[in-house]
Amino acid sequence: MIELSNITKIYRMGNVDITVLSNVSLSVRKGELIAVMGPSGSGKSTLMNMIGCLDRPTSGTYRFEDREISSMTDDELASIRNVKIGFVFQTFNLLPRFSALKNVELPLVYSGVPARLRAERAMPLLRQVGLSDRMYHKPTELSGGQQQRVAIARALANHPPLLLADEPTGNLDSRSGVEILNILTGLNEQGVTIMIVTHDKDVAARCKRTINLKDGRIINDRVNA
Amino acid sequence: MNLLETFRVAFEAIMSNKVRSGLTMLGVIIGVMAVILLVSIGEGAQVYITKELTGLGTNLLIITPGKTSTRGGFHPPSAGTARKLTYDDSLALRRRAWLLTDAVPLVFGTGKIKYQNMGRDMMIIGTTPEFQRVRNLFVGTGNYLSQGDVDSKSKVIVLGTKVKEELFGAENPLGKVVTLSDARYRVIGVMQKKGTSLGMDIDDIVYVPVTSGQELFDTDALFEIIASTPRSEDVDRAIAQIKDILIRRHAHKEDFTIQTQGAMLSTMNTILSVLTAVLGGIAGISLLVGGIGIMNIMLVSVRERTREIGIRKALGARNKDIMAQFMIEAITLSGAGGVIGILLGVGLALLIPLFVTVLPTSVSAWSIIMAFTFSAAVGVFFGVYPARKAALQDPIHALRYE
Numbered sequence: 205m206i207e208l209s210n211i212t213k214i215y216r217m218g219n220v221d222i223t224v225l226s227n228v229s230l231s232v233r234k235g236e237l238i239a240v241m242g243p244s245g246s247g248k249s250t251l252m253n254m255i256g257c258l259d260r261p262t263s264g265t266y267r268f269e270d271r272e273i274s275s276m277t278d279d280e281l282a283s284i285r286n287v288k289i290g291f292v293f294q295t296f297n298l299l300p301r302f303s304a305l306k307n308v309e310l311p312l313v314y315s316g317v318p319a320r321l322r323a324e325r326a327m328p329l330l331r332q333v334g335l336s337d338r339m340y341h342k343p344t345e346l347s348g349g350q351q352q353r354v355a356i357a358r359a360l361a362n363h364p365p366l367l368l369a370d371e372p373t374g375n376l377d378s379r380s381g382v383e384i385l386n387i388l389t390g391l392n393e394q395g396v397t398i399m400i401v402t403h404d405k406d407v408a409a410r411c412k413r414t415i416n417l418k419d420g421r422i423i424n425d426r427v428n429a
Numbered sequence: 430m431n432l433l434e435t436f437r438v439a440f441e442a443i444m445s446n447k448v449r450s451g452l453t454m455l456g457v458i459i460g461v462m463a464v465i466l467l468v469s470i471g472e473g474a475q476v477y478i479t480k481e482l483t484g485l486g487t488n489l490l491i492i493t494p495g496k497t498s499t500r501g502g503f504h505p506p507s508a509g510t511a512r513k514l515t516y517d518d519s520l521a522l523r524r525r526a527w528l529l530t531d532a533v534p535l536v537f538g539t540g541k542i543k544y545q546n547m548g549r550d551m552m553i554i555g556t557t558p559e560f561q562r563v564r565n566l567f568v569g570t571g572n573y574l575s576q577g578d579v580d581s582k583s584k585v586i587v588l589g590t591k592v593k594e595e596l597f598g599a600e601n602p603l604g605k606v607v608t609l610s611d612a613r614y615r616v617i618g619v620m621q622k623k624g625t626s627l628g629m630d631i632d633d634i635v636y637v638p639v640t641s642g643q644e645l646f647d648t649d650a651l652f653e654i655i656a657s658t659p660r661s662e663d664v665d666r667a668i669a670q671i672k673d674i675l676i677r678r679h680a681h682k683e684d685f686t687i688q689t690q691g692a693m694l695s696t697m698n699t700i701l702s703v704l705t706a707v708l709g710g711i712a713g714i715s716l717l718v719g720g721i722g723i724m725n726i727m728l729v730s731v732r733e734r735t736r737e738i739g740i741r742k743a744l745g746a747r748n749k750d751i752m753a754q755f756m757i758e759a760i761t762l763s764g765a766g767g768v769i770g771i772l773l774g775v776g777l778a779l780l781i782p783l784f785v786t787v788l789p790t791s792v793s794a795w796s797i798i799m800a801f802t803f804s805a806a807v808g809v810f811f812g813v814y815p816a817r818k819a820a821l822q823d824p825i826h827a828l829r830y831e
Contacts, residue, residue: 258743258824279747286745297740297828301445313434314745358744 205365205397206232206255211264213250213420224250225261225420234365237392238399239408242417248401249370251417255399256289256368257281269365286314290359294371296351298343304330304354305339311361329357333387349380356387360396367391369400373407385410432757435750439758442730453726454766457804460716461770462777464800465792467712469778471705473790478697481626482690488661489563490529491688492654492671512679513650516639519557522656525674528667531559533655536642540610542635544596551592552634553609555642563657566631571603571618578617579638586614590622591632609637610645625787664689709796713803719766720807727759727815738819739827752820759812760805767804771797 213225225247253259266273298307308326333353373381392398416424443450494514522532536555561567602616623631658667778790
């Protein structure tokens with residue numbers, strides 16, 4: 205499903221070049237549940253942005269479902285993010301002015317689903333994450349765990365094959381964290397490929413595969429027992 | 430993302446910050462209002478002048494001494510000249526120019542008029558009986574000047590209604606004697622009430638025979654001759670006739686100027702059109718300032734919503750979706766401001782004449798259309814830069830933005 209070969213990413217900060225990723229090669233098959241670990245500044249987030257088509261590599265090739273990403277236009281990348289990839293962020297990133305339902309409907313707006321059909325598609329997703337009685341609440345009226353569940357429902361709006369979660373439990377108490385993790389593993393069992401960036405060894409332990417990054421390189425890539 | 434959806438999002442964004450949106454709109458509102466108001470005042474003046482000039486009587490030809498230009502323009506009544514226009518000139522025109530119905534000699538000036546212990550300075554016109562006909566100003570009570578009065582240089586005077594009110598009050602002025610610059614004049618008539626025309630109070634004038642007027646102002650010249658011809662088709666031929674007669678009398682020199690009413694009208698209209706354009710242009714500047722206000726607030730809005738832009742992009746919004754969102758927001762602000770400005774501008778333009786009678790207004794469709802188009806264009810023009818800035822945000826940086 206995902207083929208990264210010799211991906212290098214260099215940021216220019218003033219006159220200094222900073223190599224964030226160097227020669228990263230990685231392949232992810234459909235249905236995997238992967239934890240990406242590593243200290244701060246090891247390039248985890250950059251790797252996830254790359255895979256999430258939010259960023260382009262300085263060099264190397266990235267194939268997503270057998271299509272070369274680095275030669276795509278901005279609009280094509282936007283369309284892939286919209287339909288093929290769901291994002292879950294550490295800070296939830298819900299739009300504060302919109303209700304939970306409207307937030308979940310947002311990706312549908314950009315995939316051209318007519319307004320009257322959007323709620324019809326968004327409601328089951330909110331039910332699936334256990335928020336059937338919170339659909340019309342604004343994010344500020346929801347707890348952290350609930351907000352993250354809205355974010356997951358939003359990520360699933362277009363039923364993407366790949367879900368990218370950047371420290372999804374980082375801002376949550378342990379009980380909410382476990383709930384979120386349960387939802388994610390449940391989705392994985394339904395066939396969604398999931399990559400989770402985490403510092404938490406307990407989170408990593410529940411994944412099938414763990415990738416360790418350090419200084420922009422993969423130092424360890426193993427299948428969990 | 431369809432257009433309706435984009436409008437809804439823009440509307441929600443505008444409503445989520447009512448005070449700021451309102452103040453931003455105010456700039457456009459004031460600009461559009463000013464454009465409509467000032468243009469309608471300018472156009473009102475034009476309509477008013479046209480009405481007043483055509484109301485003076487039809488097909489008038491004004492002959493003034495001195496050769497200044499061939500057509501149109503305003504000339505001081507007594508420009509330096511070799512030979513003056515005389516009362517005999519007007520008589521000659523009346524006798525020999527058969528295309529003219531009238532050739533009315535005119536002198537005017539100011540003098541002190543006194544009755545008993547009341548007195549003040551006054552506009553005095555010296556003329557002949559036909560003046561009533563060419564200027565559409567008629568005597569109300571008593572008699573107007575007669576040809577006999579003119580021939581015999583009678584010391585008789587006809588008063589405007591305002592003069593009569595001030596000097597005599599309710600008293601009957603007919604037959605009373607007033608003093609006009611140390612000479613005694615007998616009141617023979619009072620004019621009909623007429624009001625103001627072209628900034629001049631018609632009721633605040635007194636009339637004496639032209640011959641007496643010349644004596645009063647110590648001159649043998651006329652300030653102008655008003656001639657009239659019954660049919661507008663004859664104006665050109667009438668001019669030729671006047672020239673023919675006067676040139677022969679003036680030692681074969683064309684030392685006078687003939688202005689037609691049409692030429693005066695078009696001159697006035699040109700001046701007022703320029704004035705209207707200048708007023709509209711000045712008001713347009715305030716609309717421009719309103720536009721800058723929109724750009725300013727849109728830039729703030731883009732910055733504030735950087736994170737929202739990042740989220741929308743991560744969820745699949747294309748650059749043009751973001752661009753459209755902010756453009757429509759700017760256009761909605763300026764468009765709504767434009768509509769409110771039009772309503773206020775038109776409303777004020779219709780109200781002003783009710784309270785300030787000297788300021789006629791005329792609201793024209795084109796000024797409304799122009800103001801609205803201009804305000805929408807302002808939204809587009811000043812919306813593009815912030816919207817582009819929003820659309821080109823790097824999604825990663827936008828997502829991290831605090």
